[in-house]
Amino acid sequence: MTSTSTSAALAGNLMRAEINEQQSAFERWADIGGLVSTDLIESIRKFQPSMVLTVARGTSDRAADYGKYLLEILLGIPVGSTSPSTVTLFGASPRAQGVLALAISQSGESPDIIAEATALRAGGAFVVAITNSPNSPLAACANAVIDISAGREKAVAATKSFTAECAALADLSFALADRPLDRLAIAQAVAQAVNSPLPIEAADLLGAAVDRAKFLICIGRGPCTPIASEGALKIMETSGLPALGYSAADFAHGPRTLITAHTPVIIVVPPGKSGDSMIGLINDISDAHSPLVILGHGHRAHVTIPTQLTDPLTAPIEQVISLQRIALELALRLGCDPDNPPSLTKVTRTL
Numbered sequence: 001m002t003s004t005s006t007s008a009a010l011a012g013n014l015m016r017a018e019i020n021e022q023q024s025a026f027e028r029w030a031d032i033g034g035l036v037s038t039d040l041i042e043s044i045r046k047f048q049p050s051m052v053l054t055v056a057r058g059t060s061d062r063a064a065d066y067g068k069y070l071l072e073i074l075l076g077i078p079v080g081s082t083s084p085s086t087v088t089l090f091g092a093s094p095r096a097q098g099v100l101a102l103a104i105s106q107s108g109e110s111p112d113i114i115a116e117a118t119a120l121r122a123g124g125a126f127v128v129a130i131t132n133s134p135n136s137p138l139a140a141c142a143n144a145v146i147d148i149s150a151g152r153e154k155a156v157a158a159t160k161s162f163t164a165e166c167a168a169l170a171d172l173s174f175a176l177a178d179r180p181l182d183r184l185a186i187a188q189a190v191a192q193a194v195n196s197p198l199p200i201e202a203a204d205l206l207g208a209a210v211d212r213a214k215f216l217i218c219i220g221r222g223p224c225t226p227i228a229s230e231g232a233l234k235i236m237e238t239s240g241l242p243a244l245g246y247s248a249a250d251f252a253h254g255p256r257t258l259i260t261a262h263t264p265v266i267i268v269v270p271p272g273k274s275g276d277s278m279i280g281l282i283n284d285i286s287d288a289h290s291p292l293v294i295l296g297h298g299h300r301a302h303v304t305i306p307t308q309l310t311d312p313l314t315a316p317i318e319q320v321i322s323l324q325r326i327a328l329e330l331a332l333r334l335g336c337d338p339d340n341p342p343s344l345t346k347v348t349r350t351l
Contacts (some may be wrong), residue, residue, distance in 0.1 A: 011332060011336075011337040011338070011339065012328055012331065012332050012337065012338045012339055013339065014154045014155040014339040015155040015157055015159060015238070015324075015328050015338045015339050016328060018153060018154070018155055018159045018160045019159050019160070019194065019321065019324050019325060019328065020194055021151070021160050022159070022160050022163055022190055022194060022321060023187075023190055023191045023194045023195075025150065025151075025160060025163075025164065026163075026167070026183075026186060026187040026190040026191075027187050027191075029164075029167055029183060029187065030183035030184045030186070030187040033183070034167075034171035034175075034181070034183065035146055035147070035148060035149065035164075035167060035168045035171050036146055036168060036171040036172050036175055038175075040128070040144050040146070040172075041172075041175045041176060043126075043143075043144065044100060044126065044128075044176060045176070047100065047126045048098070049077065049098055049099060049100035049126065050077070050098040050099070051077060051078045051079070051080065051098065051099055051100070052068075052071055052077055052078070052079040052080070052099070052100045052101075052102060053079070053080050053081070053082050053096070053099050053100075053101045053102070053120065053125070054067065054068065054079065054080070054081050054082065054101075054102045054103075054104065055082050055084065055101060055102065055103040055104065055113055055116045055117055055120070056081075056102075056103070056104040056105065056113065057084075057105075057110060057112070057113060058158075058233070059106070059158040059161075059162050059230060059233060060104040060105055060106060060158075060162075060165060061081070061104075062162070062226045062227075062229050062230035062233065063104055063162055063165035063166050063169060063226070063230075064081060064102065064104050064169075065081070065225070065226035065229070066166050066169060066223055066226045066227065066316060067079070067102065067104075067166075067169035067172070067173065068081075068226075069222060069223040069225075069226070069313070070169060070170060070173035070174075070223065070313055071173050071176075073223075073313065074173050074174065074176070074177035074179060074313070075173070075176055075177055077100075082094075082101075082116055082120070084112035084113060084115065084116035085112065087112075087115050087116050087119045088111070088112045088115050088116070092119070093119060093122070093123060094119055094120055094123045094125075095123050095124070096120045096121075096123035096124045096125035097123070097124035097125075098124070099120065099123075099124070099125040099126070100125065100126050100128070101117060101120040101121070101125040101126065101127045101128070102128050102130060102169075102172075103116070103117040103120075103127055103128070103129045103130070103131075103138055103142060104129075104130045104131070104165055105129075105130075105131050105133075105136075105138050106131065106132045106133070106150075106153065106158055106161040106165075107131070107132070107133055107136065108129065108131040108132070108133040108134075108136025108137060108138035108139055109133070109136055109137060109138070110138075113138060114137050114138050114141055117129065117138060117141050117142060118141045121141065121142070121143065126143050126144075127141070127142040127143050127144075128142060128143065128144045128145070128146060128172075129141075129142035129144070129145045129146070130145075130146045130148060130165055130168050130169070131145065131146075131147070131148065132147075132148050132149075132150045132151075132153070132161050132164070134147040146168045146171075146172070148161065148164035148165055148167070148168050149164065150164040154339075155338070155339045156237065156339065156340060156341055157234055157237045157238050157324075157327070157338060157339075157341070159234075159321075159324045162230065162320065163190075163317055163320060163321065166316070166317050166320070167186075167317065170186075170313070170314060170317070181314070182311075182314070185308075185309060185314075186309065186314055186317055186318070188308070189307075189308040189309045189315075189317075189318040190317065190318060190321060192308050192318070193318050193319075193321035193322050193325075194321060194325075196305065196322070198303060198304075198305040198322070199305065199322050199325035199326045199329060200325075200329050201303050202266075202293045202303045202305065202322075202326050202329075203325075203326050203328075203329030203330045203333060204329075204333070205264070205291055205293060205302050205303055206264045206266075206291065206293065206326065206330055207329075207330055207333035207334060208291075209262065209263075209264035209291035210241055210264055210330075210334070212262045213260075213262045213263050213264055214241075214242070215241065215242040215243065215244065215263075216232070216235060216241060216242070216243045216244070216263075216264045216265070216266070217232075217243070217244050217245075217246065217251075217255070217258060217259075217263060217264070217265045217266070218231045218232040218235075218243060218244070218245045218246070218265075218266045218267075218268070218323075219245075219246050219247070219248050219251050219265065219266070219267045219268070219278075219281070220245075220246075220247060220248065220267075220268040220270075221247060221248040221249070221268075221269070221270055221274050221275070221277060221278055222270050222274045222312060223270060223312060223313055223315075223316050224268040224269065224270045224296075224312075224315070224316050224319065225245075225246075225247040225248075226316075227268050227316040227319055227320045227323065228245050228246070228247075228266070228267075228268045228323075229245030229246075230245075230320055230323065231243075231245065231266060231268070231320065231323030231324075231326070231327065232244060232245035233245070234323060234324055234327035235326075235327045235330060235331075237327075237338075237341050238327045238328065238330070238331035238336060238338035238341055239327070239330055239331040239334050239336050239338075240336060240341065240342070241330075241334065244258075248267075248277070248278050248281050251281070252281075256284075259284070259285055259288045259290055260288060260290070261288060261289040261290060262290075262291075263288075263290045263291075264290065264291040264292075264293075265285050265290050265291070265292050265293070266293045266294075266295065266323070266326070267281070267282060267285070267292070267293070267294050267295070267296075267298065267301075268295045268296065268316070268319050268323070269282075269294055269295065269296030269297055269298055269307075270296065270312040270315060270316075271296065271297065271307060271309065271310045271311065271312050271315050272310070272312050274312055275296060275297055275312070279299075282294070282298060282299065282300060282301075283300065286300035286301070293305070293326070295307065295319045295322055295323070296315070296319065305319075305322050307319055
């Protein structure tokens with residue numbers, strides 16, 4: 001076997017291994033009762049935040065958006081996303097009394113995230129670093145740290161660190177709301193998502209479709225919206241393919257014109273009533289004869305990947321693993337190495 005053929009055979013092995021690791025990671029998460037200590041929950045309750053701000057970039061920002069839905073739904077506390085450049089480029093000094101700031105970063109090394117977290121703490125915020133690097137500069141500047149304990153991630157595209165961030169945000173949100181979190185059910189659903197053959201079928205369908213369309217659309221609703229955006233990001237990272245992520249509501253305001261018989265679409269459907277609200281959209285896309293993949297309860301799709309979890313707040317954790325697997329398999333079908341996408345590095349240090 002030549003070095004070229006050996007490289008092709010090894011393409012995606014790191015990403016595949018890290019996707020698979022999520023099964024045992026969630027089993028451990030269920031066994032230990034989560035990633036957030038009762039001391040931290042009591043400290044936040046004592047602080048009595050009136051609002052939450054998230055500080056994140058890239059994949060971690062999609063996790064932050066998922067946490068936003070959980071916190072706003074479960075606690076009724078408004079959640080916003082900061083713009084770190086206001087501190088690093090424009091010298092702003094945020095007034096953050098009463099703010100719970102969640103600074104989320106796999107590496108904990110991005111200078112702008114560190115600078116924003118530091119400025120928020122100086123402005124009166126209670127800063128919690130959610131990171132895979134508990135000894136990082138980000139952790140050092142926070143009031144408290146949640147170690148997501150995902151283990152070293154070697155593939156450039158983040159998979160297991162993203163779901164670990166989501167698990168930590170679920171732990172935090174459900175605990176602050178004093179609501180039980182069925183970690184065992186989530187772990188079982190994750191195992192199903194890791195082992196299902198259906199994402200491979202979806203990648204086969206999408207691979208043939210993007211050859212003509214040259215782009216792809218991912219749509220979600222509610223807490224599934226950031227999951228759809230994360231799926232789009234993973235496809236862009238691993239395949240270099242333009243992939244657009246939208247909420248179902250925003251999609252109706254203009255982007256709907258992108259739909260043709262050649263446009264491949266992935267729809268992430270939440271369980272329950274919020275999923276029922278997407279029936280009209282699904283019918284419209286199906287009527288346009290678009291190649292259609294549905295994650296969750298759906299109809300009229302070319303490939304449907306059922307969702308085991310019935311809680312719309314936790315189902316996205318299961319669904320994103322199917323999207324990670326679709327991104328991996330699609331990249332391989334397009335002749336790309338998802339472990340080493342061009343022009344990207346594992347740690348991105350933005351200013």
